[in-house]
Every structure is written in C-alpha cells, then in structure tokens.
Amino acid sequence: AILSGDNASEKSRLEKLLPKLTPFYFDQKPTDKLNFIKELQDKGKNVLMVGDGLNDAGALAQSNVGIAISENTNVFSPACDGILDASQLKELNGFILASRKAIRIIKMCFAFSLLYNVIGLFFAVTGQLEPVIAAILMPLSSISIVSFATLASTMAAKKIN
Numbered sequence: 001a002i003l004s005g006d007n008a009s010e011k012s013r014l015e016k017l018l019p020k021l022t023p024f025y026f027d028q029k030p031t032d033k034l035n036f037i038k039e040l041q042d043k044g045k046n047v048l049m050v051g052d053g054l055n056d057a058g059a060l061a062q063s064n065v066g067i068a069i070s071e072n073t074n075v076f077s078p079a080c081d082g083i084l085d086a087s088q089l090k091e092l093n094g095f096i097l098a099s100r101k102a103i104r105i106i107k108m109c110f111a112f113s114l115l116y117n118v119i120g121l122f123f124a125v126t127g128q129l130e131p132v133i134a135a136i137l138m139p140l141s142s143i144s145i146v147s148f149a150t151l152a153s154t155m156a157a158k159k160i161n
Contacts, residue, residue: 001022001023001024001025001036002014002018002022002023002024002025003025003028003032003033003036003059004024004025004026004027004028005027005028005029005030005053005055006026006027007026007027008024008026008027011024011026030055030056030057030058030059031058033049033051033056033058033059034058034059034062036059037049037059037062037063038062041062041064046064046065047062047063047064047065048063048064048065048066048067048096049062049063049065049066049067050067050068050069050084050089050092051066051067051068051069051080052068052069052070052086056068057079057080058079060079060080060081061079061080065081065082066079066080066081066082067080067081067082067083067084067092068080068082068083068084069083069084069085069086069089070083070084070085070086071085071086094160097160098156098157098160101156101159101160102153102156105149105152105153105156106149108148108152109145109148109149112144112145112148113141113145116141116144116145117141120134120137120138120141
C-alpha cells in the first residue's frame with residue numbers, strides 16, 4: 001500500500017509504477033500511517049515500511065522492518081532498521097532476496113556446526129577421541145563453517161546478480 005502525506009496529484013504516475021491492486025492512501029498524517037501499520041500487525045501481518053521523512057519515524061519504528069530513503073545517508077538517521085540511498089530504491093527487492101538467502105545460509109551453518117559438534121561429542125564421551133585429535137579438529141570445525149559460509153554467500157550473490 002502507498003501511504004502518503006501528499007495529495008493525490010502523483011496517483012496516476014504511481015499507478016504506472018506499481019502493481020494494479022496497490023491501494024493508495026493520500027493526505028495521511030503520521031498518526032494515520034502508524035495506525036495503519038498497527039492494524040496490519042494486529043491481523044498477524046509482517047510489515048516492511050519504506051519512508052522518506054522524519055514524519056514517517058513513528059511508522060518506521062512500529063513496522064517489523066523500517067527502511068528510510070534518503071538523498072544523503074550520512075545526515076539522515078530516523079528510527080528505522082536501515083537507511084537506503086534514494087538512488088538504490090529500485091534495488092530493494094534484490095536486497096530483500098539477498099537477506100533471505102543470507103538467513104538461510106546462517107541457519108545451515110548452525111545446523112552443520114551442531115551436527116559436527118554432536119558427532120565430536122559422541123566420540124569424545126565414548127573415549128574414542130584423543131585430546132590431541134580433538135584439539136586439531138576443533139579449529140578445523142570453525143574453518144570449515146567459515147569456508148562454507150563464504151562459499152555459499154558468494155554463490156548466492158552471483159545468482160542474485
């Protein structure tokens with residue numbers, strides 16, 4: 001949905017840029033935006049809010065993910081989770097896809113690490129693993145997880161581009 005404090009003069013231009021069923025709400029005050037987000041969250045929805053001004057600060061803070069758009073990212077710092085340079089707005093979907101892949105990679109790293117440690121713990125508890133071998137394998141587990149994360153992240157990034 002589009003929530004704007006401006007009047008509807010830009011509606012025709014926005015309709016060309018956005019999907020056909022996008023709802024438009026103009027002349028919205030900051031409290032209207034905040035209440036709109038609260039209503040969506042009360043219905044169990046996760047809300048990503050993209051705002052371009054300090055009048056959006058309440059809605060940005062309330063949303064599950066708040067992204068502020070700014071011409072000068074060094075000066076602008078409202079209550080949000082991220083600040084995006086205005087020239088990069090068209091890349092927002094790619095950033096969201098990249099973050100989803102990154103979360104998946106992190107979960108896989110945790111799973112591999114848990115598996116590695118459970119197997120190592122089994123051999124250690126049963127007395128089948130000498131302390132010297134355990135001392136060698138422990139840093140190798142860290143190296144293997146970091147290597148996996150680096151490789152998976154690199155491959156994921158290539159697929160996005």
